[in-house]
Amino acid sequence: MSVSMHAxxxxxxxxxxxNLRHILEKGxxxxxxxxxxxxxxxQDRLTPDMLPLVRQVLIACDAAKNGVARxxxxxxxxFDDTEQTFAELRERIQKTLDYLATVPASAMDGTEERxxxxxxxxxxxxxxxxxxxxxxxxxxxxxxxxxxxxxxxRHDGVELGKADYLVGAAR
Numbered sequence: 001m002s003v004s005m006h007a008x009x010x011x012x013x014x015x016x017x018x019n020l021r022h023i024l025e026k027g028x029x030x031x032x033x034x035x036x037x038x039x040x041x042x043q044d045r046l047t048p049d050m051l052p053l054v055r056q057v058l059i060a061c062d063a064a065k066n067g068v069a070r071x072x073x074x075x076x077x078x079f080d081d082t083e084q085t086f087a088e089l090r091e092r093i094q095k096t097l098d099y100l101a102t103v104p105a106s107a108m109d110g111t112e113e114r115x116x117x118x119x120x121x122x123x124x125x126x127x128x129x130x131x132x133x134x135x136x137x138x139x140x141x142x143x144x145x146x147x148x149x150x151x152x153x154r155h156d157g158v159e160l161g162k163a164d165y166l167v168g169a170a171r
Contacts, residue, residue, distance in 0.1 A: 005071060005112060006105035009134055013064040013100055013142065019168030020060060020146050021093045023153060023160060028086035030158040038086055044152050053152045057089045060145035061096040067138030068100060070116050071130045072107035 031038045043052045051059070058081055069076035077099055083092050112131035120126045128137065147165075154160045 004105065004109045005131065005134060006103075006108035009068060009071070009108065009138070010100050010103060010105075012139065013068070014097060015168075016142070016146055017061070017064065017093050017097055017100075018170075019165060020057065020149060021090050022168035023150055023158075023164055024057070024086050024089055024093075025169075026160060026164065027153040027156075027158050030153070030156075031086075034157075039084070041153065041156055041158075042084065042086070042089075044156055046148065046152055046155060050148070053149055054083060054089065056145045056149040056152065058083065058092065060142055060149065061092050063138055063142040063145060065096050065099050066118075067134065067142070068103055068108070070118055071111050071114070071134060072103050074103045074107050 027041055028038060030036070031041055042054045045052045058079075061079070065076040068074070077095065079092060079095065083089050112129065114130040115127055116130050116133045117125050117127045118133070118137075126137075150160060150165050
């Protein structure tokens with residue numbers, strides 16, 4: 001039995017973006033309970049050469065919506081990347097979820113061999129078959145940024161566990 005492109009992408013992104021929203025809610029509650037300026041958490045990073053938490057969330061959302069758009073041909077909305085608060089990040093996640101909900105399985109399935117050309121860095125592109133693009137580029141990139149968001153908040157003392165990452169608020 002094979003897994004469809006839609007089944008391998010949309011539900012996975014929806015599940016993990018919902019969990020990411022939950023993780024951010026716990027981060028915001030942690031800041032409020034401990035009288036920490038939320039901006040401190042939102043601008044934190046694991047190491048000086050990594051992007052801050054805010055950018056991790058924006059990139060996770062962009063990885064999902066742009067990856068799906070390239071594969072499906074359903075245009076993705078453009079976001080301004082101006083989010084600076086927990087509430088704005090949760091809204092960004094919701095806008096991404098709203099877009100993903102508009103992409104029908106018929107636009108994804110059967111695209112496995114489609115050539116996808118996408119940007120890598122500022123001045124380069126790469127071309128891959130859609131299935132390889134989804135499985136070896138989009139999904140790993142998406143999970144990297146979701147995991148990094150989790151790790152930053154966990155490092156900052158937010159009480160998060162594996163269940164928050166895997167199951168979110170549904171646990």
